[in-house]
Amino acid sequence: MKKMNLRLTSLTLLLVAFVFTANAQTKKNPENQSSGNVPSDNLPITPKVKIGKLSNGLTYYIQNNGKPEDKVELRLAIKAGSILETEDQLGLAHFMEHMNFNGTANFEKNELVDYLQGIGIEFGADLNAYTSFDETVYILPIPSDDPEKLDKGFQILNDWAGNALLTDKDIDEERGVVIEEYRTRLGAATRMQNKYLDKIAYKSQYAQRLPIGTKDNLENFKYESLRRFQDDWYRPDLMAVIAVGDLDVETLEQKIKDNFGGLTNPENPKPRPEFGSENHEGTFVAIEWDEEATASQVQIYYKDKGEPQKTKTVQDYRDNLVQGLFNQMINNRLREYSNKPNPPFIFGFSYHGQIIGNKEAYQSFAQTQETGQMDALRVLLEENERVKRYGFKASEFERAKKDNLARLENFYKNSDKLESNRIVNSYVQNFLRESPIPSEEWRYNYAKDVFPTISLSEVNALIAKYLHDDNRLVVMTGPKKDGLTKVTEQEVVDLLDEVKNADIKDYEDEAVRAELMPVKPAKGTVAKKEVNDEGELIETTTLTLSNGAKVTYKKTDFKNDEILMSAFSYGGSSLYPDDVFKEVVYANGGLTEAGIDGLKKNDMTKMMSGKIVNVRPSIGAYSENFNGSAAPKDFETMFQMIHLYFTKLDKDDEAFASFVSKQKAFLGNLESNPNISFQIALGKFLNEGNPRYSGLPSAEDLDNANYDLAYKKYQERFANAGDFHFYFVGNVDEAQIADLASTYIASLPATDKRETYKVPGFRPKTGSNEFIFNKGTEPKSQVSLQWSGETKYDADEARALNALAEALSIKLIEKLREEEGGVYGAGARGSISKIPYGSYNFSISFPCAPENVDKLIDASIAEVQKLIDEGPTAEDLDKVKKAKLLSRKDQLEQNRFWLNTIRSADYNDSDLDNVLEYEENVNALTRDDLQDVAKKYLSKGYLRAVLMPEK
Template sequence: MKTLVSAILRTALFCLVAFSISGNAQITTNPENQKTGSVPSDNLPITPDVKIGKLSNGLTYYIQNNGKPEDKVELRLAIKAGSILETDDQVGLAHFMEHMNFNGTKNFEKNELVDYLQGIGIEFGADLNAYTSFDETVYILPIPSDDPEKLDKGFQILNDWAGNALLTDKDIDEERGVVIEEYRTRLGAATRMQKNYLNKIAYKSRYADRLPIGTKENLETFKYESVRNFQKDWYRPNLMAVIAVGDLDVETLEKKIKANFGDLKNPENPKPREEYGSENHEGTLVAIEWDEEATSSQVQIYYKDKGQPQKTRTVKDYRDNVVEGLFDQMINNRLAEFSNKPNPPFIFGFSYKGQIIGNKEAYQSFAQTNETGQMAALRTLLEENERVKRYGFKASEFERAKKDYLVRLERSYKNKDKLESNRIVGRYVQHFLRENPIPGEAWIFNYAKEELPNIKLDEVNSLIKDFLHDDNRLVVLTGPKKEGLKKVTEEEVIALLDEVKKSDVSDYEDEAVRSEMMTTKPAKGSIVDMTINNHEKINETITLTLSNGAKVIYKKTNFKNDEVLFDAFSYGGSSLYSDEDFLQVAHANGGLAEASLDGLSKNDMAKMMSGKIARVRPSIGTYSENLRGSASPKDLETLFQMIHLYFTKLDKDDEAFASYVSKQKAFLGNIGSNPNISFQLAVGKFLNEGNPRYTGLPSPEDLDKANYALAYEKYKERFANAGDFNFYFVGNIDDNKIGELAETYIASLPGNDTRETYKVPSFRPKTGAHELTVRKGSEPQSQVRLSWSGETEYNAKEARALDAVAEALSIKLIEKLREEEGGVYGAGARGSISKIPYGRFNFSISFPCAPENVDKLIAASIAEVEKIIENGPTDEDLDKVKKAKLLSRKDQLEQNRFWLNVIRSADYNKSDINNVLNYEKNINALTKKDLQAVAKKYLTKGYLKAILLPEE
């Protein structure tokens, strides 16, 4: 299970473009719109794809028939009850209650639920899951729809979750340790700093005292009745919704919902479901936190709204969200330009309008920077907001934003009939919990096409006057604490706020760029051979051999209407470099693709690509040089042009490389202060002792010494011969178009008959029995890694068996370490045998735990390994592994990414592509003896025992 905190506490990079077509808006359900999607008066419609209903007990349901993937239904139980509703004696128990629903219910005694679901191929964690937030709890269950018995069981499970947890004293006590271990995984610098400033985000608010994970003290000591009371008060049908999206007719699903949830009762005297807000405050609050284990420096500015969030109930409300979205797009385009400068003020920065916590929305600006750059980053964010306030955006920026906005909606519209159910179901969860709009892709796209031309730049420019204000404002700075580093003061922050407000900020200059990727087309080559490869059930792949020797291999699919995926490789990579050259360029290779392309910088490229969807990125790996990308079918020519230019016209761009180095220093500078990362680095260094090419984590001095000039020359060498490359395309492909594009942009590349391969290294990492103890960190946290590795002859059957051993062992580790011992939150094993550059096996067990439990849990883990060595896995566990793999493969067969990997890997590993047809037969053929044999062969020759312990 995973616990979600408020969106404001997340700082994911995706927020760089985090405006959505629905914003953080809310709407009211209008069942009359379900049938036609029409717009009576000015009300926002609800997609006709969904059926929404309500039972007499108040439970809401959402149903949509969706055939992708086949024979599966995504079920969700959403409850408007989270940690914010806890009383003082219940702190952490909303989340604890979530755990208890997996540990003893009316129809499934302790552990039976997970055991049953694993028995039908559903994996705990990967498929079966749940989360608890401040305001909600959501249970996640994908279930087969082609088996009536399994489907009935799925709805029975949802019914148990809705209020039939047994909550016995014994079950509660046994789960305390697991939840405390989850609590332990969250300890660290981020949590310590957050604890000190959350009360300023949630000013005078209950939210500041109700983090979903709770407190260790209460988790250890709460009374049984406290969690039972939480269930009794809040697990009630009038606060619930059941969402069912998948490959089954609506009528059948509706009958299942009514039969399973119609008899649920609300309490006779239900507690009111109160809403808790955050108060406004005068002036500006400042929080400055630093910590010895902080890995990065961040700057956050919140201009909090003073009123309630605006709900989106009408088309006009929705239009307002579109206007906000265009604003977000343009401000973030400007901020992105800063991150590409030679000495950027931040690694990345973004701004957007959205919810922060409870009833509070805010205009927010964020940046991640280096340890000494917080004030420079803060200045940049403030100045860019001030620049927009004084001068507004340019007409040219506005037109690009509208193009980008529309092309994304167009892609969603074109793919609307190819969406997987697990990507649809979340919309209805959020509609129930937050009343987010669900008008559907068709309405959204058609509305945008019609209305975008009517939106004026002045409307967008006027928003920031309401966004920015001097009161109800918060500035948060977080970063590392270290010797020689001066901590920013509150006085400095306040002075900078005042300085920027009074400063002379100049207007933004939007420099024009060319409109096309290539100004002239290259002289065409030709297709000298076309082979149609019929692979029985795989359908055909087509290989085009070009006049320069290059091969284009493609597979047409109908999995997505608006997607083409691309990959390419040639053997060699940096393995062909001398040791001396490799060490000089190891930290420079990553910056090669940051350079301008035929004179187009990254900022120029972003402008030129407005309204287009295509990307390509080259890389030099250890054993091959590669390109990877994707495109909308309509922009496939742009993708081909980028391929051509990356071979012929990647510029040597010292300014772009300087920007890359600056950002790498900022990103990597303190990453090793995180105990877990430090542990991983120590293990890597230990295993690679004596490796002449091992570089580890680069220091600032290493980055300064990186030889960009040599890396660039090596790049030109590696991409000099296109004839040595295979180019792969999978998706919605037009035969005639791809042939013409291949002749124009790939066959025209320099190429010859020279064929290279990679160089096999002479160094081999340590194998056998070793022990490594790393002491790092101040919290009572440990990490354990047990690993077996060594050289072997590659064997496909053994590779399957060793992978299956890891899956079977993972089941046992969860049972033993988590459910029986209560000593871990999660544990798992991984096993593989690789073919390139030489046959090698790797097998590992890893888990976090309390330091005092390390030895006990290692002993328990090794005991489970020895059971497999002596007897093989149990029949039940092997059956679970097989069913999970086959169920996962069934979904993969309808994914472009899967087929791209299959086709490429067959060539890269020089294996038979038809092996994919035998997957089911090969998995079903695995026996206990097969798994026992590989366990005996690979897991009896000593292992590395690596342990992370806190500092003494």
Template sequence: MIKLWKGALHALLLFCFLGTSTVTSQNPVNQKTGSIPSEQLPITPEVKIGQLENGLTYYIQNNGKPEDKVELRLAIKAGSILETDDQVGLAHFMEHMNFNGTTNFKKNELVDYLQGIGIEFGADLNAYTSFDETVYILPIPSDDPEKLDKGFQILNDWAGNALLTAEDIDDERGVVIEEYRTRLGAATRMQSKYLDKVAYKSRYADRLPIGTKENLETFKYESLRRFQEDWYRPNLMAVIAVGDLDVETLEKKIKENFGNLTNPDNPKPRTEYGSENHEETFVAIEWDEEATNSQVQIYYKDKGDVKKTKTVKDYRDNMVEGLFSQMINNRLNEYTNKPNPPFLFGFSYHGGIIGNKEAYQSFAQTNETGQLEALKVLLEENERVKRYGFKATELERAKKDYLARLERQFKDKDKRESNRIVGAYIQHFLRQSPVPGIEWSYNYSKSELPNITLEEVNALIVPFLHDDNRLVVLTGPKKEGLTKVTEEEVISLLESVKSSDIKDYEDEAVRSEMMAVKPTKGNVVSKETLYEGQINEITRMTLSNGATVTYKKTDFKNDEVLFEAFSYGGTSLYSTEELKQTSSANGGLFEAGVDGLTKNDMTKMMSGKIASVRPYIRGNDEGMRGNSTPKDLETLFQMVHLYFTKLDKDEEAFASYISKQKAFLGNILSNPNISFSIALGEFLNEGNPRYFGFPKPEDFDNANYDLAYEKFKERFANAGDFNFYFVGNIDEAQLKDLAETYIASLPGSATKEMYKTFDFRPKSGAHEFTFKKGTEPKSQVNLIFSGDTKYDVEEARAMTALGEILSIKLIEKLREEEGGVYGAGARGSISKTPYGRFNFSISFPCAPENAEKLADASIAELQKIIKDGPTAEDLDKVKKAQLLSRKDELEQNRFWMSFIRNADYNKSDFNNVVNYEENINAITAADVQAVGKKYLNDGFIKAILLPEDQ
């Protein structure tokens, strides 16, 4: 797997916490803690950091969630940037080879062994290669000394013991070329034309980790071996071990397995490559026939290198920058809720772009004719902040949100899963990112946030914006009738905004509470324990209006409560004509606010609170989903009540939704894979009077908002027909009071509805569907078995197991033996609602010339299982993976929410959880073989995507 280190995504996710900054701010002594900002940042006491004599660094932390598992990582400061001209693509190729023959695991033995202990290739076992690093990922059981030893032995092999035989290298060429093939398309073609402007006069522009097809096909074996010899060395490595085992044991394992590694006698210097500055403004305008959307990007590149966050002052600077980013993005987000929004979404931030470069960046996705307008809005908002700054009210809201997120992390600091902890230590090793720990971060931020002034935040924009070292990138679809934006138009707009008439931002006040007056309470009329014992209590309250509230109190997270609700019916109860008129309108219902609050008002009002609710109407049901902290649970309940009773009808909000949908979906058919999927759906549903296919622009123009709104009120008129669910850190007395206040008070009756089923069934049996789209030599193969059946829980388990077993065989055959795919998989299921139906599918991308051959090979692998049954070894792999996955799931709120809700929805048995291990172990090879014989012998749909010239 390849990972490009994209500062955009990194900064977008982390700007409120640990993003870097090149801006200086005040240097006060903290009046509450007495800490001096120039002090070095602490390192969290939770981690032990050490270094072996050979230079290998290690990070160890004991963490008991999940139980009996250790997350191991091997991080290497070596990526594609270090490749010589004859090694282009080989840093990533080297990653592949570590799974295909090492000192202790010959070809394919590694994956086979790990599958044998329940670790899935891809889902659990993985790796990625970037420009600057390679990281290997291995979760391993910690309660079995033999498996733990094997885990460290695997890491040791990855550290430099790949065999790299000529035969193994040649066998893997096809797999890597197939991965290369998956990346071909409009985005790659356009990026290749402007990357040299992002990474100006930089090696990064010529070292995309995937490499080139030519070099992957022809490189000499010695080139790859030389890369391993030069860069896979202990002084460029770190081992990270976080999990349910004591630090002493883990440290001993690291020393035993890595202490004897040696560095080369004359190690090559690990050169840091940069990007040069440029005086002029670069403009890149690229379009492509297969581009699905239009984007605008502005880069104001910093002139200096990245500033590391080392001191308390640096951390404080990051806080200021985080507040700035939140406020500018709050303003940009408001545009998306306007009747004719200039973009689908837009955001700005300061963060890394490539190598040693950071930049202040503004980004927007817009409709195909709206690039200049979106660019104008981004520029004007930056200019507005430069001229007038932010408002004090904006800063106060940003501080509340900033602290609320940190507080949630702080409260859950002892409930973090190990796989969520290791990343910080990887980045500390690779980029010297700070790891002060959430406790220090929360306490420092809580005490220092009040001291951050509006003047500090406003001052950031001045060094961010400059005319030199600037880049504007526009990308979008190329199509008849569409005029391409010119460089002259972009330059003219850049200049004109500087002198344009821009008014100050008006921050309109909103009310402070979701509901000013509480409704008249109902009451709980009965309470019962649905299940207790091995799965802990699941409790159900029946309310006076007929609604039920089912809940499970857990201690998996301290600051999380999940919420769902459903009622049977959905659009199945609409007439065909009503469905036609509302199918493109239903999604826009919830763009309106509630009780006179617009979405923008609700965002402001929710500052410092963490709670969300999202209603939905689907084919067979309607309902809501949401989450909150225990502290903000009442706000969630208030939202629920208001969505039932006071959803606003807002023509402007609906117009905004229609505009955004048309912009988002307008060119999506240009993507060959998406177009194939849509065409296949239409083929399978041919003759279905209630299937309207992929929406067209005129469908949105004809969407009947009035009817959709009336049908919504109809679907949510009777709360007594709804089932409500809560899972998490629940105070039962509080939950009862809130349920009586906000749910029992809703209109309700004893009337119970059921969804309606129809006679039409999608195509099944033997059919062929060939679809031609696209210019790249890429194909997609889908093989589909489906049909009606009577639901049987044991057959359902066997069908799922058959899909997972076949996935193992497809990887072995199509990837490892044929070298014809990068990934392939099968999935089997038998569903109970709305009617009994089985579905079994095989899918993979490949070269067009191999599509038929690999489709035949896939069916042949399936027929082997049907004829002879699966091997005991393969069935055991699947069972162990399912049991290992379930062990982790049992400590997750989202699993319990899904299980309890679906048990009601499908009218299934809670014992499926209690007896899960017994039920899985009871699956036999004969069961899997029987379900294959019963369901997968009557023909299948062969659907193949081919390029247009085939």
């Protein structure tokens, strides 16, 4: 295994995952695309997929999908994870995953990785795998236009299905890598989680089977324990092969039959057990704190007492829509709290869904100030109780239906343009959890039909099922520090009782105006229209408006229901004097908290119900900017928001105070995390003497932020629309965009003044420097090696330096991970920038054990020296080229790529036509080119920065 980003499913993310709609589950039912008005109807399966089962029990899913071209996404899903481990196998489900990249029947150790890199498959970005409590999933995208590569892809999947060699030598060599992965997970979150996990998974094996396992077992397990896990659980009746991509179904089906039909199950296969969690009386309370915790959090679990109800019928699916509306409304209310003065939490949410294994719960979560946990808990409890007593309002209900339907419509309209890697996971989840797979058309049409039949009383009734005083858990986690008093269990219990009997008033839903911009501005005109028709690939149209503003658009058919937007004007905060910059730098982020044209943020949320649109202005270091997106039906709303952010951004002291409060809560303890503290300290070290260095703001910095001045400077920076260039990419209506641009952008105030950014006088430290930083109690270090400085920008050198970093990354993984077993991951990055001045940066970074720092740095520098002396190998350069070209092929069909490319061409004053020469330029790269930039940029001194644990 090489540059693998092998993810374990994070329990922490699982616990706080925000799900607006229920995690509906379904079994495989016959295809049925009727509207499903009969409640007993089986839930339909999309007709796009073919589902089958081999005689050995292996299930397969196949779909032909032409986006992107010439690629098939392959998955091997196995219903075997850490929950199946015996006491001598702790961590071995995950270890088994690693071993599938370290010697199989058809690929000796390192041959698999070498082959995949040789055909352009990038690790982490493309190839991946993960192990969770209940499953292991292998991920492999493969070219479909080359029969040999396609055959190899299925052969690799076949090897993963149970043909790992698991030699003593290979196992021992991988122990160090897995232990380094284990090391990366050490820290405050893990320490606190380990203390309350048994309360979440009460009397359950899940509490004893975290996928990463234990360090002791990873170091000492017997070879036979791993082989036994493979023999017991890597078998076809627990597997599914999923293939989605640009190839006909018949060919894919035959490949699956040929490669997997010969797999056999054990003579006496072990039953695949299911593990549950027991119910308990009363309320459990877990209050944990840690010196390195970065955030204070509150979680409430009202755990279901019965088994999860799988969604098998149309009526079940309707129930899930009802639950989705509930989730939408409760979270709209909680979002309002975070936008109020003195907010009780940074953000909060509630939903009903899975917590661990087969246990589901109604869950409420909030991230709070370090002293605000009890306030946040009170709000969560009171809002749940308020809904229980009074229910939701009809106005809330109508907005929720509009929002849900708008999202479903957006998914439906884009459904025929979905990339294969976005489709394939739905089939993985159908196999693993029986999750539903009706078509997006059916989902949208069914919701459109059934929403009018859902009553508010149905939604209101859910809260009575969710809330109960037993089988309940409250978890609080946060920082341990001087001056901070830990909440007690009795305080929590008392608050639970208090809220239950409190006098709570009904929710007031204040009405907002119906239109964002009731009166349209006086319309301008299009002064000039220019078409760049140097080829269909890069065809763009630029409108110069009567006020001087420019609008460039590219119409694409990559997505049916997507338009992306960006804009810039040179200048930004670089034009502020140093004293002004210091006063406003921490205030700029809070400017848009105020809303526009008298509409507060909560008002905006209400008024935008049913719309798919967002616009975000910002002031950067060297430009002022806009970014946003919209569905075509809401294109005009996007233009209206642009106009109002120019002319009618509100000034709201209470909204800014709310922003400051949330920033203090979010940033206040970030430096408790050793890695974050290291990066902050390193930034200060490199910028010593920089009069404009900001870094992470303190509470005092936020209190001193000058909102009045920041607002004034915002008005100045956005006073001249004529200096802006706007970009739109997507399903643009070419007849409409000229009218909208004339109405909402050409009408903006403008002058003939054209600005540029100011180049800073300060330069960060370069050359030979050493920075050692001690922080943290766990035995973990972080290494950062950096080469940087000024240079004249050269596009060819920039391309070569970037490729050099990718070639070095291949060697770092080979040396530091495969040979030394000293890291889980390592990589290099290289770039040359043009703005604000020509500069280069090249870096190497990796985490490791403290005792291995010097050895691994020496090994890294030795690899750098080889590049200087000899250049990369021809094989490594070929791998880099193929990965770049394969990635670019996909990018050319993405709106985001084109938006960034077109904007960057203007921002950096480069030729957009260069995109047509990308393949030629990449193929022209030589070993000498990379060696030349290595000599030029890596022969000078470098920064050696190391995080070490506290002594």
